[in-house]
Structures are given as structure tokens and as C-alpha cells.
Amino acid sequence: MQGKSSVAVFSLCLALAFCSSRQERYFLRAPLTKGASVAIIVEGENDVKNAVFTEFLKAGFQVKAFSATDFYRVEDVFEIRDIKKIAFTAPSGKEHSELTARVLDKNFENLYKLHLYNFEASKAEIIKEIRAKYKVDYLILLAMKEWDTSYSWIRVINLDTFDLIYIHNYPARRSDTVQSIIARFLEIMQKPQ
């Protein structure tokens, strides 16, 4: 009996989890300037990308030719973990070789940290370049891969200040289309405060 009620409580929790996960939530620090130039990176199929660009163009934004077709994961480009496979020689003696292994492990971690820090630092440089060379006001990241089954989300970074100014998590609804979702994002991001 007790087992059954536990199952019921657990199911209820799962149901609650599911319900609450379907909540739309956003934050807008400042509305995007009308007619601003934007670079949009979209995660999704090509037809979705085109639909997104079209909606932004229709809304009067200058959409820069910022293509995001060459997608690589960092693991494809730079496998930092490979460093772990480097062989090393250590003087005989268990204690000594254990210590050397630990030191190498530590150095690997340090390299990882440095790699990540440098990656973030060079990313900042690239973004600065984008801002200066191509006069992009906002960098927009859009995840539309699961727009019809799960969530879509958007982040907007003001390249003048490097601030994240708009974030929106949008759960999929039955009646939604790519256009209706983008329309919702466009409506919120331009909302006067």
C-alpha cells in the first residue's frame, strides 16, 4: 500500500515537473533599437534559418550575412583530452612515478583551464572584431532545433557593452510555427519598458 502511494507521489512530482517546465520565461534589460544591425546564429535546419532571417528582415532589422553553416564542436577541432595520452618516462620507484603521474594530471588540468580561459578571451576578441568591422549592434543566438517538440530559446548580446540584454525560454505549443515563435521573440525584444 505504502509502495503504491510512493509511486503515486512520484508520478505527481513528475507531472508537476513536466507542467512547470512548460513555462515561458524571459528577461529584457533594454529593448533593441529599431532598424539595428544584427548578426544571428541559429541552431536548426536550413529552412528554419531562412524563416528566422525573413522574420527579422520583415521586422526592419539589418540582418548581416553572418553565416553559421560551419558548425564544429570543440572536441572536433581541439581535443584537449588527447594530451592525457602523451607518454612520459619516470624514474623507477613506485612513489616517484605516482607523483609524476599526479603532476602530469595537474598540468593537464591547468592546460584545460588555460585553454578554456583563452578560448573565452579570444571569443571576446572575435566579437569585438565583428562589432568594429561589420558594425553589428547585436549578436543574437537562437536555438530552434526542437522548436516543435520542446523549447526554443534566444539570447541577445549588446556588442557595445557586451551585456546579455535579452533572454527568453519559450516552450513549444501545439499551434506554434517557426514564424509565430520568432514573432513572439520580436515582440518582446522591442517592447518599450
Next chain:
Amino acid sequence: MFLTTSASKVSFFFLLIDLFAGSHGQKAPNPETSSFSHKNHSITSVAFLPLKNETDLVRLGEIELKFPVEAIKVLQRTNKKLKILAPADCLRLFKDKNTSYEDLLEKNQYVELARLLDVDGLISGKIKKFSLGIVHLELSIYSHLTHDYFIMRFEEALEKILPTSVAKVVQFLANYLGGDGLYQTKSLEPKSRIALLSNLDPLSLNELAMHLGEKDLKTSNFLYTTLSPLSKEAVSTFWSISTVDFSLTEMTETSDGILSFFPLENALQKWQDYQNEASPIFSGDREVVIFRQLARSINADYLLIFYYEPGHTFARGIDLRNGELTYLRRRSISLLTTHGEIFKTTIEEWLLEPKLPDVSDIGGITALSREGRGSELATVAILDFFNLTKKKEFQYLRTSLSSAVSESMLRIFEFRRADRFKEIAGEKFLEKARPDDNLSQLFQLTGADFLIYGNFTYNSREKLLHMEARIYDLFNQKEVGRVFEKSPIDSRIFNAVDNIAEKLVQLLYKMATQQQGG
């Protein structure tokens, strides 16, 4: 595509890393239903092992002696029920159990020592370096309840090292190890810019940014230009970030697959690495430099490392401008706790001004009282040293030594100096008598509770001057201790004079410590 150079292309690829991984990350946030639950890892007893002075500066022995006394004083103010063992108690227990206490580098030694002393927590440490007026102090804290191990590093001016280290250690013991899982030295400045390192899924990362925004905090573009979360491994790598004054062990999986927060093995590994200076990139000042560079390039004031997994969260807040760890929070959470709840509580907590223990009375002058007479100040007779060299050119050392002792005493203790005429009477008496057999007479003659007395001889074979000094507790008619020093007859003699004075003061301080420590 407007990035033309190959270098730019590579960088651009980096800019888009992990894009696909985003959709494979964790799904939507958990339901908003329950509150936090805390595991109770509250320590009820703690032992202060003797601090070690690894420098050759006798003067720093003052910290070695004062740190435990002052820390115990403040700790007892914050938690009267806590059972505390002073260094002298630990040494006595080791002696009773025929155990020698050497060093704490061996893994099993902590466990054994905690068992032996029957305590939940151990604190030991070393004074590692003194340069440009800055003391480098390293403290190790071990929790026998959780097997957590921490290293705190302090770099502070000599006059500030005690209040700073005592406040932080006490706060850490009282809160973080006291069951709250919170360590905080400063509040998050309003309107600050935060960079984030986390293994959260993109939706949750967005939610965290929303919570920060709602509190008028700005989110730096760090991490937000990628569409995917960092891997668990990547974030756990950042666990071991050390800071100027505080470093923690990293978080890795144990052999039985349980993710332990501070495994002892890793802690010791880190400790040994540090000992071997095998951390060329992230150590000491260089790490701070990297933090500063990072702060400039990503335009952020703070780095928040946020780790999440079902059942646990861990947050570390680092001020990127000075590399200081200002916020640390470990939480056990129920499966129903939402990300939103955790984010909200974390940010609100970090914004609050932390309650640091009162250390305004730390590091100052200690009242030297006499045993058995309450808080009444003790009277100390400091006699001129006896010149046993029979050489007139060393006559100046008689008063040099007593003056040096007097100066050192005044820096540490509040006491009453015996009447000079009575001190002279004592000197005259000791020209003909041995002190050990006549302590009650010396008590009558000088009217002092403590007598400091010494002599120096010249060893022609070694060509060294030998100095000896003793402290007697005249009131209780016993010897407190004696110190020796040798020196060649050159300018080094002045160092020897200072050393003997410091050692005497330390002896007296040790005695006062034992009285206070019970």
C-alpha cells in the same frame, strides 16, 4: 561569410563550439515545489595542531604561538559548546599515547590523528615565507565527518595576518563546516558584471541570467555565446581553482561512482603538487594575473562557478579583480528543488553582507596575568644579564640583552615592570646565589611574579659567544623555561640578541596559552 583569414575561421569555429551538444543537454528545469534540505555535517570538536614556522625568522614565532590562542578565543565566542583542543593539549595527548607528531603530508595521518584526538576537525598550518613585510601563511583544515580537506592561503602584512586569518578560519569552521555549507567573506557588489562557468543546460543557464538580471546584475557574454553547456568534466576541472587566500580541492568521482565534493586523495594531490611547485600556470600571483586578464577581456567583475547535479549544487564566487574567493556554497538539494529556487537563493545570499566574527581584539597586546590571581596584571623583573666572559668589551651586552627582552615583551604583553631598585637588588643577590634554590627569596626581593635572568660566556674553542636566559615563575616557584643562543663576535651578535629576546617572549606566551587554553 565575412571572416576571411584562416585564423579568423578557426576562431570563429571556436566561437560556435558545442553548438549541437546544446540540444543533447539536460532538459527543462525541475518543478518549483520544494525547499532545500541540508545534510548535517556539523562539527562539534576541533583540534588546533601546532603551527610550524618554516622561515628562519624567530620573530614570526609570535604568529605560530598567537594564532591558535586567538582563533580559539574567537571560536569559543561563536560557539560555546564546541570542544576545542589547544596545541598544548594535542601534544600532551600524543605524548600520553606514545605517538609522535611530525608532519601532515600523509593521507592516513589525518584520519589517524582525528581518531587519536577524538575530534571532528583538525587545523594545522605553516608559516611559509616572509618577504617585503608580507607573511605567507598556509592553513590546512580537515573535517573527519566528511573527509573534506581544505587549504587556506593567506598573504598579508605582519600586523594584519592574525585578524585576517583568524576571522576567515573561524567563519569557515563555524559556518561552512558547521553545517551551513556557506563560506562568504564579502557581498556581491550591486550592479556587478558576472561571468559564469557552469554545466547547466542552456535553458537553465538562460534562467540563471534572468535571475541575475532581475537583481540588476549584469551577465557578461562569457559562456553565453555558446549554445551548449560545458561538460561536467570541464566544470569539475575548475573546482581546483585556487585563489590568493583560499584554495579548495577539486571534485572528482570516487571509485564507487559517487561524486564526493572534496575527496581527500585529490586534496593531498593538490597539496603535494603545490609543495613541488608543479602547478606552473595556476599558482599564486600568476593565477591572479590570469583572472585580471580574463576580467578585462570578458568585461566581468566576478566569476561564478556553478555546478549542478541531482542532489547537489556547488557555487564558488571569485572576484576577478583580485582573485579572491568571496563566496562558497555547497548544497544538498532534494530532487524536487527547482533550478529557479537555487539560483534565486544563491544570488540573494551572495548579495547579503556576510556576518564575519568580531576580531577587533585580535593581534594586539595580551594581558599577562599570574596564574591563580584572576585577571590581575603580572609584575615582571627583567634583570641585566651576567657577563661571565670576564671581558670588558662585552659589558654592553648586559643591558643590550635586557633591553631587547623588554622591547619584545612590550610588543606582545601588557604587564607591570618591577621597580628598578628591586631589580638591582635581585641582580646583587644572584651574584652570590643560584636562582633555582632561592625562588621565594627572589620573590620577596623583587616583588615580581616573573623573573627573567640570563648570562653569557665566551667559548674560545668555538670562537662563539654563548648566551643563556631563563624565565622563572616566582609566584608559583617554578622555572617556565630557558633558551640558548650562540653567535660569532661580529654584527650577527645583534641578531642573536633579538632571537633570544623573541624566544623568551614565546616561552612566556606559550605558558600564557596553556593557562588560557585550559
